[in-house]
Amino acid sequence: MRLGLAGGAAGKRALLLLPRGLESWELREAYALVDSAGYTVVDTVWYRRLSRSRLLSRAKLEEVARKAEQLRGDEDARIIVFDELRPREYFRIVKEARVETIDRTLLILEIFALHAGSKEAKYQIELARLKHRLPLVREAVRLAKMRELPGFLGPGGYAVDKYYKYMVSRIARIRRELERLRERRSVERAKRRSAGLPHVAIVGYASAGKTTLFNALTGAGKPVGSEYFTTISPKVKASLIGGRRVAFVDTVGFISRIPPEIIEAFHSTLEEAVRADLLLYVLDLSEPEHVVAEKLSEGLETLRRIGVVGVPMILVANKVDLVEEAERARLLSLVEAMTESVYPSLVGAVAVSAARGWGVGELRCRIATLLSGMDGSTC
Ligand SMILES: Nc1nc2c(ncn2[C@@H]2O[C@H](COP(=O)(O)OP(=O)(O)O)[C@@H](O)[C@H]2O)c(=O)[nH]1
Ligand SMILES: [Mg+2]
Known part of the structure; x- marks a missing residue:
């Protein structure tokens, strides 16, 4: 599917993973969201959820890895799982396919970021992103300690641990900023209307x-x-x-x-x-x-x-x-x-x-x- 000017620059390539059973309007929505975030779908994988925490079977995972091969090494490319992705499943996919992977929530947050006009909206989005990634990094800390994740997010457990602490302090900081901005909100709004x-x-x-x-x-x-x-x-x-x-x-x-x-x-x-x-x-x-x-x-x-x-x-x-x-x-x-x-x-x-x-x-x-x-x- 191709869209016009404001549909996001084509170029970021994506492998799209869709759960079976979506209604046709949900499917149209999925493609509209992927497009709004600026991705071009290069291939699609349909899967039947095994459970809430484990989405892909072993065979599916291999299919994903095979189809993701063309994206390897491309930093902008993503595997997009149009679903809720638990940390363990995320690492299963990333380890196997070696392409950065996002789920439906992160996809939506990317679209928000493209539309965010105010400072407040930008902070809200960053906050949501950080909160969404926190369990992921916690899982990375766990895996690094078990030496199951050498080199991921930095050299071993120490770096990951440091990154986790950074995220926690950043979240606290953004919360304070948001409080401050809420008080000034009306002023900001008046300014932005000044184009007349x-x-x-x-x-x-x-x-x-x-x-x-x-x-x-x-x-x-x-x-x-x-x-x-x-x-x-x-x-x-x-x-x-x-x-x-x-x-x-x-x-x-x-x-x-x-x-x-x-x-x-x-x-x-x-x-x-x-x-x-x-x-x-x-x-x-x-x-x-x-x-x-x-x-x-x-x-x-x-x-x-x-x-x-x-x-x-x-x-x-x-x-x-x-x-x-x-x-x-x-x-x-x-x-x-x-x-x-x-x-x-x-x-x-x-x-x-x-x-x-x-x-x-x-x-x-x-x-x-x-x-x-x-x-x-x-x-
Ligand atoms: N048949 C038909 N398709 C349309 C029309 N307007 C938009 N579309 C298609 O609907 C899809 C979603 O459009 P888009 O503008 O991205 O929707 P948005 O998500 O609301 O911004 C695209 O594939 C468009 O080509 C229309 O008037 N007729
Ligand atoms: Mg749109």
Whole structure:
């Protein structure tokens, strides 16, 4: 799969390990996440979990090692296990395949890092990463003491032990920094708004088509003043909409089953949505109706939890090219009614195909009208 500009630079190669039994929307999400983190999948291994702590059989492990051969020696390459990886299983894989390995949580944290705008979000992510790696390093200390891990993370047990202590003190330090930042939060926020442009944040679940829409909305016009925005976040781009400069933000979006230990990092990465003048809520209308409904209500609940209230929102029903023409209107009014009942600041719903450009003109027009404070009648 290939994506456009903001989908992350291709080049980091990955071997993807997927547990059997994923539903098709979960599979699409998995690929969207891998892509959002900037990886290109070179091969895939499907496995059936043996247990929660042991994922791969001996034969599977050998298959992984074989397929990982092409990645050996490439420092950017990763084995991505789309699952929860316990320390022992991690070392089993790394020892056998000799390629750095990450699990679903670390993959998600890499995506957060690409989107992190504020210092607070960056600290939250580092904290989550450190906490996630701590058990791993503890296991490394154990293995080094048993001399089962010569040379890994430095020469023997002493270095690993030192690294473990460093992590613990770094965690304490970040916690203190976060306390301090929370007190200053409002000041920071006021400063960041100083660019003065209206901000339009694109939210929605992974693989709904946020980045495709972001590209469609910002790619057409010549980006203006993008240098300024890249210093805030690489996912912000200014574009001319109805003769006026508007900053579009491709947010990290929602991800199903966010591991509880990274929920704070998730919320602080999503904070662009809180500050936006307008929200575009993108959903994939081609998914089964119950999936669309479930994700919509969970997404709206997440917005409520991070404190998004009263921000005008346009519902963008995407991928209508995959929906029967006769079904489009019915599904659109269904999701519109669902949203309105829990989010009173909904100001409209537009059916689009971001990939084909259908409805994007109408959407631009709605955005322009809304931001200039007129009623929608001009579109
Ligand atoms: N058929 C179809 N596919 C789309 C459309 N918009 C996006 N996609 C595809 O959906 C997948 C996820 O899109 P992406 O923009 O990365 O979603 P994001 O995770 O929300 O940023 C990609 O494979 C896109 O090519 C659309 O309008 N129609
Ligand atoms: Mg994206």
